[in-house]
Amino acid sequence: xxxxxxxxxxxxxxxxxxxxxxxxxxxxxxxxxxxxxxxxxxxxxxxxxxxxxxxxxxxxxxxxxxxxxxxxxxxxxxxxxxxxxxxxxxxxxxxxxxxxxxxxxxxxxxxxxxxxxxxxxxxxxxxxxxxxxxxxxxxxxxxxxxxxxxxxxxx
Numbered sequence: 001x002x003x004x005x006x007x008x009x010x011x012x013x014x015x016x017x018x019x020x021x022x023x024x025x026x027x028x029x030x031x032x033x034x035x036x037x038x039x040x041x042x043x044x045x046x047x048x049x050x051x052x053x054x055x056x057x058x059x060x061x062x063x064x065x066x067x068x069x070x071x072x073x074x075x076x077x078x079x080x081x082x083x084x085x086x087x088x089x090x091x092x093x094x095x096x097x098x099x100x101x102x103x104x105x106x107x108x109x110x111x112x113x114x115x116x117x118x119x120x121x122x123x124x125x126x127x128x129x130x131x132x133x134x135x136x137x138x139x140x141x142x143x144x145x146x147x148x149x150x151x152x153x154x155x
Contacts, residue, residue, distance in 0.1 A: 017140070024121070031117045035110045040065065040073050042114075045082065045099065045107035053098035055088055082106055 006012055032042045040063065047062035048054060054062070060070040074097055077083040082103030088094030099107065122130060 027117075027121060028114075031114055032110075035113060037110060040069065041077060041082075042107075042110065044070075044073055044077060044097075045103060046111055048083065048097060048099045049104065049107045049111060053086075053096050056085075056095050056097060059097050077103070 029039055032039050035042070037045075043063035043065075044059055047059055051058075051062065056067075056070060056074065059065075059074070060067060063070070063073075065073065074083060074085065078085060081100055083097050084100050085095045085097055088096045125133065
């Protein structure tokens, strides 16, 4: 009984989540490498694939990259013919990034294969378990953001 109470403590739940997240991240990184892509390139192409053309700043936010890393990555993807830059309408200094036809084909194939691997990973979970997992992960993430925001603002 004491062991069960230990597993219900917040710090134990965090450690469990942290370890699981690290394992899933290793799984994802290995799969992306098997696709012949870097995680950075995959993240940028995936964001553009699902969101359409975005400003450089928007892509950086979606891909969780600094502006310096973003510039280098976009340069690399543009040189490979996978993305194109254009002026942002109404902002002469801004740049919009979009997929080229080659980029769209590359990420469509890569994302479909990556999605298959995650279906394989989560196959043991029932439909209800998947729904609960998703709901609980979102709930914990939102609570963590809320607490962080309140602490940052001194509330």
